[in-house]
Amino acid sequence: MLNVSNLSASYGAIRAVKGISLKVGQGSLCVVLGSNGAGKSTTLRSIAGLHRPVEGSITLQDREISRLKIHQVVRHGLALVPEGRMVVAPLTVEENLDLSGFAGRGSDRSDRERVYELFPRLKERRQQKAGLLSGGEQQMLAIGRALMTQPQVLVLDEPSMGLAPSIVDLVFDAIVALHKQGQSILLVEQNAAIALSVCDYGYVMRRGEIVVEGTAEMLRESPEVMKAYLS
Ligand SMILES: Nc1ncnc2c1ncn2[C@@H]1O[C@H](COP(=O)(O)OP(=O)(O)OP(=O)(O)O)[C@@H](O)[C@H]1O
Numbered sequence: 001m002l003n004v005s006n007l008s009a010s011y012g013a014i015r016a017v018k019g020i021s022l023k024v025g026q027g028s029l030c031v032v033l034g035s036n037g038a039g040k041s042t043t044l045r046s047i048a049g050l051h052r053p054v055e056g057s058i059t060l061q062d063r064e065i066s067r068l069k070i071h072q073v074v075r076h077g078l079a080l081v082p083e084g085r086m087v088v089a090p091l092t093v094e095e096n097l098d099l100s101g102f103a104g105r106g107s108d109r110s111d112r113e114r115v116y117e118l119f120p121r122l123k124e125r126r127q128q129k130a131g132l133l134s135g136g137e138q139q140m141l142a143i144g145r146a147l148m149t150q151p152q153v154l155v156l157d158e159p160s161m162g163l164a165p166s167i168v169d170l171v172f173d174a175i176v177a178l179h180k181q182g183q184s185i186l187l188v189e190q191n192a193a194i195a196l197s198v199c200d201y202g203y204v205m206r207r208g209e210i211v212v213e214g215t216a217e218m219l220r221e222s223p224e225v226m227k228a229y230l231s
């Protein structure tokens with residue numbers, strides 16, 4: 001359903017992404033691994049309409065989205081949870097969710113309830129200002145905001161970043177629950193062990209290129225991946 005083909009993206013003279021291809025099938029959970037500066041965020045930002053690619057094709061349900069702006073991409077059914085979360089600090093949890101709902105494809109109270117079911121902590125704190133939440137709660141809210149747009153593909157950029165291990169587990173439990181509900185997900189992670197324990201298929205990026213790809217099982221057993229990420 002999401003099909004990225006030969007995508008390249010640059011910052012001035014720096015070519016951050018060099019002709020990569022990847023796919024996220026209906027209901028699958030795909031992961032992109034890679035160390036700092038590999039080009040993971042640039043790839044996601046290009047897919048989400050935040051960065052204009054130099055070349056390549058990005059289709060969502062066979063519709064080309066690579067030249068669209070972010071709000072148009074959201075309406076086509078793709079939502080990015082960015083690196084660093086980006087919740088609206090002065091607004092409450094509930095206002096943050098409703099604001100995203102407006103940007104999406106017509107959400108209603110049941111979408112909010114779905115978010116609260118996934119993250120009961122957000123329900124407890126629904127009247128609290130987002131800026132006063134812990135890092136983990138902000139990550140939950142960022143995911144909740146993306147879900148309010150009813151995405152066909154949910155795209156997450158390093159949701160575990162900066163979180164305590166117990167909170168990382170909570171966030172990944174939610175990702176697994178969404179996957180079980182049939183949500184298609186593209187996940188970028190530096191924590192390869194946790195990512196490969198939940199995904200169906202993975203890609204490894206290095207210096208703007210995909211150097212290895214395969215099923216989670218294949219990647220878990222790949223000596224190259226073991227050496228670089230799991231040792
Ligand atoms: N706004 C920018 N301006 C110039 N260069 C940038 C910009 N953002 C990223 N880059 C460069 O593009 C390359 C890829 O960066 P990107 O942020 O996509 O990597 P990443 O894999 O997400 O890394 P990280 O794990 O640190 O988040 C790096 O060389 C980075 O320095």
Ligand SMILES: [Mg+2]
Pocket residue numbers: 040041042083157
């Ligand atoms: Mg990044």
